[in-house]
Amino acid sequence: MDTNYDPQKIEVKWQELWEKQNLFDADVAPGRKKYYVLEMLPYPSGDIHMGHVRNYSIGDALARYMSMKGFNVLHPIGWDSFGLPAENAAIKHQRPPAEFTFAYIDRMRQQLKRLGVSYDWRREVTTCVPEYYRWNQWFFLKMYERGLAYRKKSRVNWCPQCETVLANEQVVDGCCWRHEETPVVEKELEQWFLKITDYAERLLDDMKELVRWPERVLTMQQNWIGKSKGTEVDFKVVELDLPLRVFTTRVDTIFGCTVVFVAAEHPLLEKMIAASKNPQKLRSEVERIKQSAIRQRAEVNLEKDGVATGFTARNPYNGEAVPVWVANFVLTEYGTGAVMAVPAHDQRDFEFCTAFDLPIRNVIVPKGEEPQVKLEAAFTDYGKLVNSGPYTGLSSERAIERMTQDAESDGFGKGTIQYRIKDWGISRQRYWGTPIPMVYCNGCGVVPVPEKDLPVLLPADIKLTGTGQSPLAGAPEFVRTTCPKCGGPARRETDTMDTFVDSSWYFYRYTDSKIDTAPISKEAVDYWFPVDQYIGGIEHAILHLIYMRFFTKVMEDIGLVSFSEPVARLFTQGMVIKDGAKMSKSKGNVVDPTAMFEKYGADTVRLYMLFAAPPEKDLDWSDTGIEGAWRFLNRVYRVISKHADNVRAVESLLRKAPRPAASPEYTPEERQLLRKAHQVLRHVTDDMEERWHFNTDIALTMELLNELAEMESPISEGTIRSEIVKETLEVLVLILALFTPHIADELWEGLGHSGATLRVAWPAYDAALAAEEELELPVQVNGKLRARIRVTIDVTEEEIRRLAQADEKVAQHLNGRQIVKIIIVPQKLINIVVK
């Protein structure tokens, strides 16, 4: 073995060997237990960043562990390669997006190979090629057939910077998710939607299957879907004799309703304006409120504003007519776009009615209390009804039930469920995406492209302006087509799909990335699915991770798969931060992984990524911290290469003159070394199965090395036999094989083996060897540590008691005091309680 650790040489050597041996190729093998490790596929931005390195180091540790445990491990990677950044770069440099994209993919592939991740590269999936995106189109057609893809004119979120529509999920604080300073504006456009709302209930329901998902992600999804149970009630606009439907979760408070609010976009408003005494004035005021409502999407807690319409609505429960107001905080898209205002029992209504001097009527009192005369704030808890006609005296819970029943039997309302989640708008007025496979015919209307005509190819030479409508609209040879139904002239849809469609099913494609007769191969999916472990950033908790679940449910309904959840276990890793902020070019705190590979090698970078913090927490990059990882690997290399030479020398001696069979008795030094090795192995094994605190695994591995390093010249001293040293070194190397595979394979070879550690069976720890024979038992007096006694593992309680009280220090503290009781926790401690 070389005496110096040279990662550049070692890493390239092993990467070439691994590739030559097809070490990471995995194929369907019926009867053999499988394990599917999935990491979120990267967007090809040009260079990998530390977040990728962290993500893939975690995944690789698991993939390698499961391989060594004997599983058939699928560990694939691909490219989420449609999307805006490439298109923007293309506009800037006047080159096609495909050119950038494929060049970036090549570069990043090289970087990932340099990291040495155990990917089966034969299965690489690239979402921007027709062989992939034709199946996006296929899924779209299947959804269209089932009424799950539909077109409607709608108010959409439009980012003036991107010049495109954004999904609700892509609007953050009223601004574009990519341009956090750019407020989203509203536009009316014909858009394609996927009916995810049809699946809201199943998305919620099936969460009970996701027992191995982080609570946090499930909670976020639950909030996002936002189910609430309530009652719809028809008020009647007295002057127009038209119903005005409101939605409430608190119908029990309806006797306290003193006004009805409608959103500025409410359809009934047009009729009110028309019938109004002063239509002009009302229209302009409604317009003012509408503007204020739009603005308040960007600003938090905008002041309540509103205007009286001059109309009144009759409460069906008590016959009372209350004024109808337009209010800026009422959302058109949620519920019915109209709400009954109960200022006494809703804080928003309370604020509004206080500001506009509208009456407040108390109808709920805390159970067992008298009604308050004057409220300081709304009382929003459940309680007992007062001043509520026939319902007076009921509890809120009972009243909601009874009043909803009454609405149903009297025909003025019903119990209903509302969701916060809205249908997924997928149309994008952009070029670099999957064309939506629809055509518009003057005679036949909207016609889907027949399945046999897929893919609708994204044309290559398109002028990209980055302004206004879809670039495809400016390509007549693309737009002009014939109607699949009547053969007459027609034009193609020119919008492309949201790239989240691409990532909603890519992980199915890995199981057979070449199949061209269907999106997925049933046989392959049946073998490999579900994904056993998915690893990625928490930032995808609601976008990608809901869409992906939705797609699977649609696939189940189509009969493509026979399960409803694709991912058994999810792990969300923390971010890599530096100087207290996420690494970003704009903040100038980026650490380039490739520069670190050159300086320290991939193993050091991986080791640091896993050692610096437990994987679910944010990791603070430290330039001196990575030096520590580098030093450790150097020490490992030095210690093992030194011992490896000794081991080999002894082995060749042994071959010449075999010693008598090794004595079954270990020397105390051997026993100590083996104990440590098997304790570390036990910890790492348990941890890989469940907890994944790689930082502690590595810490213990460091302790094992420290133990070894203390045994100078073991052979010459003769206290530790070479085969014991060898056993210990092998444990150390095989643990490192999970985290730093290149140096591990090199050292494994140095210890006289051939081939990659990935093919070595994970060593089972020996519980008997790991067990302690003697321990130091802390002795407490009244809970305070006073002494330690050395005892053997099988010591009796009687003996512990005697030894503890015989201790000089302990005796001092017991002096003259009465022993109340003695608590002995086996193998933990002894506590003597005195008075």
Add this chain to the structure above:
RNA sequence: GCGAAAGUGGCGGAAUUGGCAGACGCGCCAGACUUAGGAUCUGGUCCCGCAAGGGGUGGGGGUUCGAGUCCCCCCUUUCGCACCA
């Protein structure tokens, strides 16, 4: 406002089930080797105290023989949702 997670040395973090707080690493201090050290090795490093001893896991209370860990109240930070009726 609602929901979730977290708060431990100078720093990253450990303590998996209520049982020795601070493993491991970084940094720092001292020493060895060295022409030299940003290499390597050895020792030290929670705070107060010469010591005996005392204090200590955001703050306050509680349960317990014993609390970083459990319970109650409060503070702070981060993240998600945010006028969802």
